[in-house]
Amino acid sequence: MSGSGYAILSSARGTRTSGIPPPGDRGAMSTLSQPESNSERGVADVERAKWRATYSATLGQVLATPAADVRDSAERLSGLVRAGLLKFSDLRENPDRFFEAHRLLVNHGFEQGPGFSIRFTVEYNLFAGTVLELGGPAHLAALERMQADGTLGCFALTERLAGVNSGLVVQTTATWLPEEARFLLRTPHDGACKNWISQGLTATKAVVVADLITRGTSRGPHAFLVDLRDAHGNPTPGVVLGDMGEKTTGNDLDNANIRFDDVWLARETLLDRHCDVTPAGDYTHRGGEVLSNMELIGQRLFTGRVAVAQGAHEFRRRLFRRTRSHNDAKPCWAPGGGSHSAKTTVMLSAVPQLRALYAEADASEARMSAFLAAVEAALCNVLRRGERPSAALVEAVAAAKVKAVDEAIDFCHRLRQEVGSYALMAGTGFEHTDFLQCCKFAEGDSRILMMKVARDRVKSVAAAKQAERPVPDGMSPREAAAAAELARGLSASAARGVKPAEAWEEHWVNAYALAAVAIENIVTRWVGGPGAFTQSTWRSQAASKL
Ligand SMILES: Cc1cc2nc3c(=O)[nH]c(=O)nc-3n(C[C@H](O)[C@H](O)[C@H](O)COP(=O)(O)OP(=O)(O)OC[C@H]3O[C@@H](n4cnc5c(N)ncnc54)[C@H](O)[C@@H]3O)c2cc1C
Missing domain, CATH: 1.20.140.10 (Butyryl-CoA Dehydrogenase, subunit A, domain 3)
Structure with missing residues (x-):
């Protein structure tokens, strides 16, 4: 799990029906994720059992010894991502596998504390999951490459002042400047500093949530896929990283505070499946999605x-x-x-x-x-x-x-x-x-x-x-x-x-x-x-x- 707590409450407004049976219909609920016929169910069960055995064995190796430090822990996750036993796309295509992977991890990582589990869910759910949800075709292709490379990412939403109300309050800004044909990412004051960002000190990529400003108008929180570091591991110019310090548990997980001192972002960094900004600075919606961008992030x-x-x-x-x-x-x-x-x-x-x-x-x-x-x-x-x-x-x-x-x-x-x-x-x-x-x-x-x-x-x-x-x-x-x-x-x-x-x-x-x-x-x-x-x-x- 991630240690992030955000104030996004409901995204059910104006949505298609989920097809869940009425509460109380226990029989129908228990069959929701089942394949249709007995033979299909049998094949799925065998496949699931095989996957579980392989994944558990791999977790056993990855977590056989406590991580020496946060870098060691991060490298272990990178290896697990590269192994591809759980794909980023499983969140959509095999969601039951995604949830089981989380459960198995809590059990395997019990002795070593929650650090690796938090790292894992930030990587798969908050980082990759947000790219899957909000990214356009180019972002999805990039995500596949990140899986193959074992690239680590973080999810930077929480701000110091906003705390549990993050999402409702986002003061980091990403301003589109037509003359530069780029966004300018800025932390306007200390209270807007990103806070407690898991894997922030070891990740090379970040999904950063910032208030998008075009033509002087705030368009609300939007997500950007940002390079935190270059190929040599040096922070991108303008990215200032700080360590949140020692915690009572989970110290194999790095937590960062992040300030953006005027970081230039290419237009393609905006996760643009549902929206776009034209070079002239016009903001448009795509695909008839009725939810706000923050609800989509949610x-x-x-x-x-x-x-x-x-x-x-x-x-x-x-x-x-x-x-x-x-x-x-x-x-x-x-x-x-x-x-x-x-x-x-x-x-x-x-x-x-x-x-x-x-x-x-x-x-x-x-x-x-x-x-x-x-x-x-x-x-x-x-x-x-x-x-x-x-x-x-x-x-x-x-x-x-x-x-x-x-x-x-x-x-x-x-x-x-x-x-x-x-x-x-x-x-x-x-x-x-x-x-x-x-x-x-x-x-x-x-x-x-x-x-x-x-x-x-x-x-x-x-x-x-x-x-x-x-x-x-x-x-x-x-x-x-x-x-x-x-x-x-x-x-x-x-x-x-x-x-x-x-x-x-x-x-x-x-x-x-x-x-x-x-x-x-x-x-x-x-x-x-x-x-x-x-x-x-x-x-x-x-x-x-x-
Ligand atoms: C280990 C760890 C990992 C994290 N990982 C991430 C991450 O990867 N990405 C990320 O973006 N963030 C991350 N966070 C940040 C996390 O989301 C925040 O720390 C969390 O939201 C709590 O913020 P806070 O401590 O400032 O709480 P505060 O906002 O100070 O709130 C403290 C308590 O006050 C109460 N409270 C506050 N406001 C209200 C209100 N309006 N109404 C009722 N009660 C209220 C709540 O009960 C809350 O628990 C992580 C945090 C930790 C500790």
Whole structure:
């Protein structure tokens, strides 16, 4: 996953239908990414298994030892890209492979922390994925060459001042100067400096998001494919790179701040599948795409959100399995289990609070696994068809990201509290739990996504009221009640003359509470409530029965 968190929320406006079945139709959802006949499915399964085996073996070699430094780590990724086992174009042509590659990486890279996984997803999803989405034929041809050469790229969106609101706020400018027939890329002040850019110190290319200005008019955020370095590794004139410094985890990943001190860009650097700038400086749209350019850039954040959700979920699964195997074999004394002189009476995992935690975690893990698989299948279906996700799918993706990360943080934290000194030991995985922190703001900060869910619910309540319907479609009674309460609070604030933005601030507690209920309801609509997932795999006996 990437550590980037951007404020692009929904791109469902005016799009074609995604073809996802209505929420609740679990049978239909589970078949979304399946080939049509049994024999086709058999062939696809065999191919997938072969690919998985080869890819896993390669990952095993690439990650056999910890990287010596960021350059070593970058070279390993470059080799993996060159090997071509996962193609940049798989994001469109084999999206299920793209997601599985991310999941396998979290498992293989568990001991070494999240640095390589972040590097990987930045390369494949944010960098190459954005070129795939926004690039014209020449850019796509260049991307193929980059795969063959193992070229590394980064994705420079976040700016120092904008933080999690990056996308909404982009102050780096790319101004078209007809007399020069080039763009001038500029960081106008320190707050507009690109910040935290993963792989920024080792990449030779960058997708840079800047406000495009033509004829003195801002055209909004656009993406440019920029050379960060020349063939000798020297930064392009005007590109000033700084190191973000040491992190609590993932230090095999380089993170850069980048300033553009008047960098000249050729006209061809604009990723121009959906727009163009004529030599005279006229801005035009191509191909009838109804989304704004920032919404198009944001398409990669949907795939990124699913990858982040899966990354957090895989991390949690792995941490729980590893810890449990230790706890299952760790003898300790417990009252009622033996005499004072007994050397062992019980295994640690059998103490009541851990038994309860493991049972609860198993059930919630099973539910989240089912939800993530369903969302991934629906998104893969949309990607393969070259469509845009529907509003319902965009919301399910956001729910997956928020809930999978929150559950992972919650369960890993609770596990840490219960396993004594084990949680302090290096090599257990507990030292990398800050990875989950990255997941929280990566590819759309969870708070920002939740606020969007709450706003949509309040709008639905208003629409239902106008249509004289008691409960908006798809809402549970609890959700509708929470939305109505928030709407009442906002109205009361408005009646006192409070402006809308301030009113939302006043009612922030109820807004996040509503979002949490709504997200829980989305998961239930897709895969069923917690009651459907009580089948724990937990088999140990209680300490008192040993
Ligand atoms: C390891 C790592 C890798 C990264 N890789 C990339 C990359 O490759 N490319 C890239 O472009 N960026 C990247 N980023 C940047 C990342 O997107 C930002 O760091 C992230 O968005 C958080 O920004 P910030 O720390 O400035 O948070 P801030 O903007 O300061 O926000 C801090 C917290 O405040 C809350 N908050 C802020 N504003 C609001 C609001 N309006 N409403 C409600 N809550 C709010 C949120 O909960 C947020 O988590 C990376 C970051 C890290 C740490």
